[in-house]
Amino acid sequence: MPVLHKYKARNEYYILTQLNGAIVTYQITPDGCIFLEEQGVAEGSQFGRSLLLQLCRSGDAYTRASAPDLDLSGWIQTSLDFSDDPVPETSMPVCACCGSPYGLHLVSVNEEGKEPFLSIRCADCCVSRRLEHSICIPAPVLSRPFLKRLIGLSGVNALDESASSYAGLLEKNFMEQLYKRKTTRKHVQDSLFGESHREGQGSLL
Numbered sequence: 001m002p003v004l005h006k007y008k009a010r011n012e013y014y015i016l017t018q019l020n021g022a023i024v025t026y027q028i029t030p031d032g033c034i035f036l037e038e039q040g041v042a043e044g045s046q047f048g049r050s051l052l053l054q055l056c057r058s059g060d061a062y063t064r065a066s067a068p069d070l071d072l073s074g075w076i077q078t079s080l081d082f083s084d085d086p087v088p089e090t091s092m093p094v095c096a097c098c099g100s101p102y103g104l105h106l107v108s109v110n111e112e113g114k115e116p117f118l119s120i121r122c123a124d125c126c127v128s129r130r131l132e133h134s135i136c137i138p139a140p141v142l143s144r145p146f147l148k149r150l151i152g153l154s155g156v157n158a159l160d161e162s163a164s165s166y167a168g169l170l171e172k173n174f175m176e177q178l179y180k181r182k183t184t185r186k187h188v189q190d191s192l193f194g195e196s197h198r199e200g201q202g203s204l205l
């Protein structure tokens with residue numbers, strides 16, 4: 001399971017987890033920290049992969065272009081991920097070419113003799129295969145509306161499995177935000193109507 005950690009030298013947090021047998025570091029935004037705090041996750045504690053995936057969907061957890069320079073020698077990998085986590089490792093976004101989770105980008109791939117298609121590539125593959133790519137956008141800035149607009153503007157409608165999975169994450173995040181907005185609006189309306197109702201009652205007495 002992922003674990004929340006704090007950088008020693010600065011007031012920022014990061015997440016360690018295990019992917020494909022390696023320890024992977026995710027950076028986390030201040031909003032992401034607030035979200036984890038609301039979920040009862042404290043520094044040093046483990047949490048379900050579903051929460052990490054939720055942070056990735058919203059762009060609040062992301063990887064840098066390469067593994068940061070952290071001393072991970074004290075960590076036993078098996079302590080990071082329990083096999084009974086209901087969300088499998090394969091749910092986490094990775095590069096379609098090499099499987100790396102670092103520095104993910106959405107790219108438009110133009111291979112000779114093939115229709116262009118969208119794919120998710122890591123920072124290293126973005127550089128090494130740059131001649132194949134005509135669009136290259138950091139994945140954490142993507143949203144459902146952005147992706148739909150990009151598809152419309154670029155005319156590239158085909159998505160490989162990695163891009164389809166990422167589009168699925170964005171779709172889920174969009175629906176979660178929509179539900180949250182509706183719930184908040186209903187809560188505000190309920191409290192407003194409740195107050196006016198009580199005020200109305202008071203004026204009649």
Ligand SMILES: [Zn+2]
Pocket residue numbers: 095096097098099100121122123124125126
């Ligand atoms: Zn790669």
